[in-house]
Amino acid sequence: MTQLTGLLNSKKFTSLLHSKRFYFIMLGLAFIAVLPMFIGSEYVIGEVLAPMIIFAIYASSWNLLAYSGQGSLGHAAFLGIGGFASALLAIKLGVPPIVGLFVGGLFSAGIGLLIGLACVRLKAWFLAMVTFGFSVIALTLISQFDSVIGGIMGFATPLIVPRGIPFYYFTFAIAATSILVIYLVMKSKLGLAFKAIRENELEAKMTGINTGKYRLIAFVLSTFFAGIAGGLYAESIRYIQVSIFDPYYSFLPLMIAVIGGLGTIEGPLIGSVIIVSIDAYLPRIDPFLQGLMGPLFPAVSNVGPPIRMMMLGVILLLVVIFAPKGITSLINKTYAYLRRDKKEVKP
């Protein structure tokens, strides 16, 4: 508690209060809070907005790791471990689901610590590969112990809070807290050390930073939040199965963070909104695409899904080639451009 008040009184936090960003953040939070009142749809709240918030946590956790110059291609392992651990704790041991959620996160962080310890000497690609390998190993272990876990067929996850609006606010509260913590970490001395390691590990070492320790801290923090996101995700689809270890879920946070803007706090949030919206709403154009191009490709019954996924691929390429710093950079540029106009008008 003292730590928390210390944090709140800290310079970083007061400077946050004084920055212009503060208005945007508060406005954003208020906007997210009132959103469900204007959207009566169960689908939009439960299947679009809630996943957006959950994947924002997940991508932010990955983003924090990238912030320290480490890349993971197997974050699905931690999403899955968090999901399975929290669900199993509640079902098998009768732990209250909300406690299970956090214990699941801690469990994921514990495994993250072990992996981090093993990989502390590894760099870039090597680490990426080891994490990917770990997600495959995790999948195999869950399958091996299927008689206890039941992950192959999967099972329904216990309810933390009622579905719909309460679940929405619950994920919102967890996301706001998680992302605030990640933000404070990034802006703290710890974050400075991460940044130094990312820029140049050798130099960081020479200035007396214990790079191994800081990299480990980043890894553990990141896997903790990934585990929390996993618990929430399993909760949001009400069912958990080994498919949560699919490489798709490992690439997802990367896609979200990079589309939004890597290394920024708002990047994963914007990226999550974009990716989840594409997932949820782009299928609407399938009938149109089928009508337009269906006869050209008799090999598939509906050209909609492959064509729209090809479009997603093209969008990814365009973003990375023309806006390599993500959508955030585009917004910032536009904002700077507009302000420049104003300044020019004044005199």
Next chain:
Amino acid sequence: MITPSGLAETLLWGVANGCIYILLAAGLSIIFGVMKLVNFAHGQLLMIGAYLAFTASVVLGLNAYLSILVAMGGVALIGLGVERFTFRKVLGTDKLNEIFVSLGLIYIFENAAVLLWGNKSAQIASPLHGLLSLGGISISYDRIAAMGIVIVILLSIIFLMKKTKIGLAMRATSQKSDATQLMGINIEKVYIFTFALGAALAGAAGALYGIIFPFSPALGALPTIKAFAIIILGGLGSIPGAVVGGLLYGIAENTAGYVLGGIWPDAIAFVLLIVVLVIKPTGIFGGKGD
């Protein structure tokens, strides 16, 4: 129940399976060696290669083994376009951008294949039949042919790298690209050639894969990761490393399947990778990390 002949057979098949990995990994390794680039869509090139060979053998009635040439040529051409219009734009920027371009390419290739060939599995009909039995150990002629082809291709690549001008330029570029440019080597040409060569190897691997296994558009993801694990195991950018890594990987997979059970091959291969990296963080043949 583990029998000596079963184990011997398992090792042999490990080598046979390793061969296709080696071809895929060698392509990835050449590209990495020269361009310091990892193309995560390499497995999708393999898949496209398999489909091109399939189409050549069905539509043109080509012999399955001749269709390998079609696959190599076709995928090399695709490689040219990919290098020119995507990777070149992000080369030298953040490493993550390369993964990101690859992700985009994965989406494009997989779904283009779905549109053109559908989601169903296909297989290239082989002209070879039957299996060779030697004292309780048997292996099909297709596997033997595949091993032979891989050896021939690898030898030609080594010849190309050691004895030709372009090979020299590639090796020079892999050492230090700034100096190379000063020496008057057109680095863009070297890059585009390298990438096309790597892609052609993926195409050949695809055709061989398609002769031995059924394939579908979703095939690509796992082979890429395996190939990447192999070049990491062997050491990034080293062709002998890719060969040793590929064999080790194939043998580890098959032995694990035989001894521990069918659900273990993938996991054990990665356990091997992790153990190697923890002991030697740059891989078996790796010099310095990148």
Next chain:
Amino acid sequence: MQTKMLVAIIAIAIIVVAAGVGTWQLTQQPSTSPSPSPTSTPTASATSTPSPDARPIKIGLVAGYQIAEGQDMDRAAKLAVEEINAAGGVYVAAWNTKVPIELVIADTGKDTAGETVGPVTRAVTEDNVDLLIGGYTSAGTLADQVVAIENRVPYIITGASSNLVTRRGPQGNFGGLPADDARRYDDAEGMSYMFHYCTTTADYSKTVVNFFAQTMKPLLDSTYGFDASRPLRLAVIYRNDAFGNGVLADTKNLIQANNLPVEVVVERPYQTTATSFQTDLTVVKDAKPDAVYVVDFIANTAEIIREGQKDVGLNTVYIAVECCEDPQLYTLLGEYGGGVLLESKFAPYAGPPFYMQSIETYVTNYQAANAGKIPGMMGADTYDAFFIAKAAIEQAGTVDKAAVRTAIEQINIPQMLIMTQTGTVQFSTSTNYHEIAPITFVEQFTYNATLQEARPQIVYPATVPGIGTLKQADFVLPTGYQPGSP
């Protein structure tokens, strides 16, 4: 600073109030959506003018478009809807008119649990479908059916080999699931909206083990002079997922429960990502089985059967299950298809004369609409389900979901593409599960050198009560067959 504090306080106040109001709104609502009131009696039934309420009937198709089977379902569904609409549509008595069917697609990608819930929720709550048809993987369906259960939408499940999709409720003849099972769904009324129009792992296995006990074992005994007390040695090689594990468990249970002369000598699971199987097949070969039960989908099944003969030299009887019933398998097996067995319930080339006649129209129309593609089994189930839906709505005379549910429960129409034991489509009417009793059979392939593909013929069972002769040819041991150890 003060304005900032003010903004902060206002924002926080909004958040708190919003959260409070939201929660309050929710507690005011009944926890489940209100069950629809009984159909309002059609007013002035004698009028011949269509009701102004008349609208197309929306049927949601739950199919994974990234898998070949999902596309087969899509093609079959479109065909069914076209045929129904071309014949005028569905007569709804309450509206006093015929209305067309509108197909609403819920694309579930690869049909894993993570992908199915979103699209199905959209179909149910946004598009307000009257009925759902489809579902492919067991786990994906167990996840997405919850949406239909909660919203009381009738769901005719045409995939999902696990019988839990209709039996995970709290009670029933088969006991439902124990209270501590995480898959149990405590909503008997909601569960009654689930209908399973597909064979289950238990159905497949029953046909397979009975075939071995009744047909293959006597043949082995007479051919090789085995003692009658020697059980048939069966190897099971299966993908390590819900489907594979389910088939294995049911096979063993059936052998034990019926005391059949079949012994499972080796069980070999492998990871679902596996692409080559020599080591698994070597282990199987070392166990010296009389027959190998291959439990996987099309591509792997074909590869296992090929590798078994081509690489490992395991020349035995291979049997696969009906989810491989797709012309793709015939092509992939090629010359290695000779003598291979397939348990099935729909085959575009195989069946007794009366049956071939009834499916011929379907196969012809399907091919005409889809550039000559041959239909598979998943599509056949789906096609039938649309006609079941049509019959049920016409019988109910309304699109009210509770009434339609009751109508499906009581449905009794002649069998269509899928043969049933009674010759009619009827769901078992117990409180919390609705299944059909399809007839499943065993086909044996012969290799057709001109087509370069395998072609099936039914070899078991010989006759079915109420249907007549099913068998087209006798089961024969493949050329080069080697029996297991004596």
